[in-house]
Amino acid sequence: MHDSSKLSSPQAILRAVARVLENNSIAALATLVEAESNVGAKLLVDERDERTGSLSDSVLDDAVATFTKTFLQSRAGARTFKLEEIIGQQERALGSLETDARILFERIEPEPRLIICGAGHVGASLARLARFIGYRTTLIDDRADFVARERFPDEEIELIAASNWADALREKIGAGRGVSVAVVTRGHNEDEECMRAVMAARPDYVGLIGSKRRTNIVLERLHDAGFDEERLREVRAPVGLDIGAVSPQEVALSILAEIVAERRGGSGRPLSDWRRT
Amino acid sequence: MGTIAQAELYRLIAQAQERGERVAVATVAHTRGSTPQRRGAKMLFFENGEVAGTVGGGCIEAEVWAEARAALRNGTSALHHFQLTADEASEEGMVCGGTMEIFIDVWKSREEG
Numbered sequence: 001m002h003d004s005s006k007l008s009s010p011q012a013i014l015r016a017v018a019r020v021l022e023n024n025s026i027a028a029l030a031t032l033v034e035a036e037s038n039v040g041a042k043l044l045v046d047e048r049d050e051r052t053g054s055l056s057d058s059v060l061d062d063a064v065a066t067f068t069k070t071f072l073q074s075r076a077g078a079r080t081f082k083l084e085e086i087i088g089q090q091e092r093a094l095g096s097l098e099t100d101a102r103i104l105f106e107r108i109e110p111e112p113r114l115i116i117c118g119a120g121h122v123g124a125s126l127a128r129l130a131r132f133i134g135y136r137t138t139l140i141d142d143r144a145d146f147v148a149r150e151r152f153p154d155e156e157i158e159l160i161a162a163s164n165w166a167d168a169l170r171e172k173i174g175a176g177r178g179v180s181v182a183v184v185t186r187g188h189n190e191d192e193e194c195m196r197a198v199m200a201a202r203p204d205y206v207g208l209i210g211s212k213r214r215t216n217i218v219l220e221r222l223h224d225a226g227f228d229e230e231r232l233r234e235v236r237a238p239v240g241l242d243i244g245a246v247s248p249q250e251v252a253l254s255i256l257a258e259i260v261a262e263r264r265g266g267s268g269r270p271l272s273d274w275r276r277t
Numbered sequence: 278m279g280t281i282a283q284a285e286l287y288r289l290i291a292q293a294q295e296r297g298e299r300v301a302v303a304t305v306a307h308t309r310g311s312t313p314q315r316r317g318a319k320m321l322f323f324e325n326g327e328v329a330g331t332v333g334g335g336c337i338e339a340e341v342w343a344e345a346r347a348a349l350r351n352g353t354s355a356l357h358h359f360q361l362t363a364d365e366a367s368e369e370g371m372v373c374g375g376t377m378e379i380f381i382d383v384w385k386s387r388e389e390g
Contacts, residue, residue: 033380040354078317080307
C-alpha cells in the first residue's frame with residue numbers, strides 16, 4: 001500500500017505549482033495534515049485532472065482527484081476535509097483507509113488581474129486601489145503622458161501607452177482566465193473600440209462606465225456588429241455597485257467592490273440586511 | 278510582513294530548496310470563531326531565521342514561531358491547535374477569540390529527499 005517511490009518529491013510538486021501559475025491554470029493542492037502516517041504527503045490535481053505526487057494510497061488519490069472538481073467549483077481558497085467527506089460509499093467499504101484522517105485542500109491559481117482602459121481620473125484611482133486590494137493591474141491609454149511613470153510611482157502597476165487599443169487589449173487579456181476588464185476611457189468612440197476587442201476575448205468580468213443611455217448606445221452598436229447577445233447582457237454597464245459614488249476615487253471603489261463581489265460570489269447587499277427583513 | 282502572493286511564496290520555497298535548506302510552512306488549515314487570518318494564509322520560516330508572510334498578528338504568532346522553529350529542527354510536519362481565548366485576546370488588545378488549526382509543514386531539503 002505504501003509505495004514510497006510514489007510519494008511526492010517536493011521538487012516535483014514545486015515544479016507543478018509553478019507550471020499551473022505560469023499557464024494561468026487552476027489546481028488543488030491536497031495535503032495530508034492529520035493521519036497516522038505520511039503527514040505532509042501531497043497530491044496536486046489540475047483542472048484537466050493531471051496529477052503530481054501522491055497521498056501514499058492510490059484509492060485515496062483517486063478519491064481526492066474526484067473531489068478536486070467539487071472543491072474547485074466552490075469558491076473556497078483553502079479548506080480542511082475529513083476523509084469521510086471525500087470518499088464515496090464504495091471506497092469506504094474497502095476499509096483500508098483511516099476515516100478520521102484529514103486533508104487540507106488549497107486552491108492554486110494566479111493572482112487576479114485587472115486591466116483598465118483609460119487612465120483618466122477614474123482609471124488612475126482604480127489602478128491604485130486595485131493594487132492595494134491585491135490585483136495585478138495594467139493601465140492602458142493612448143495618451144502617453146497619462147500613463148507616464150511619474151503619475152504612478154508604484155512599479156507594480158503596469159503602464160501601457162497604446163497606439164492601438166485593440167492590439168494592447170488582445171495581448172493583455174490572453175485567454176481571459178482570472179481577468180477583469182474595466183472600460184473607463186474618455187469618450188464613447190474609445191469605449192466602443194475597447195469593447196470590441198474585449199468582447200472578442202473572454203475575460204471573466206467586463207465593466208463599462210457611463211450613463212445607462214451612453215452605455216446602451218455602445219452595447220447596441222456591438223449587438224448590430226454581431227456580438228453575442230447573451231454575452232453582451234453579462235457586461236456590467238453602467239459599471240459598479242450603487243454606493244452613491246461621486247468622486248473618481250469613490251467611483252473606483254464602486255467598480256472594485258463589484259469586481260470583488262463577482263470573484264468571491266458576494267451579493268453586494270449590506271451584511272446587516274437580515275435585521276430589517 | 279503582510280500576505281504574499283502564491284507565485285512569490287512557492288518561489289521562496291523553491292529557492293530555499295536550491296540552497297539545500299529546509300523550510301517550515303505554516304498554513305491556517307481551519308478556523309472557528311473570530312480569528313485574525315483567513316484559511317489558507319501562510320507564513321514561511323527559513324533556517325537563517327528569516328520569515329515571510331503571516332498567519333495573523335500577535336495573538337498566536339509567538340506560539341507559531343516556537344512550533345515552526347522546533348519543526349525545522351526535528352523535520353516533523355504536524356497539525357497544531359491554537360486557542361484564542363477572549364481573555365488572552367483582550368489582554369493583548371486583539372480582536373480575535375476563536376480556535377485556529379495551523380499545519381506546520383517541513384519542506385525537507387533536496388539532499389534529505
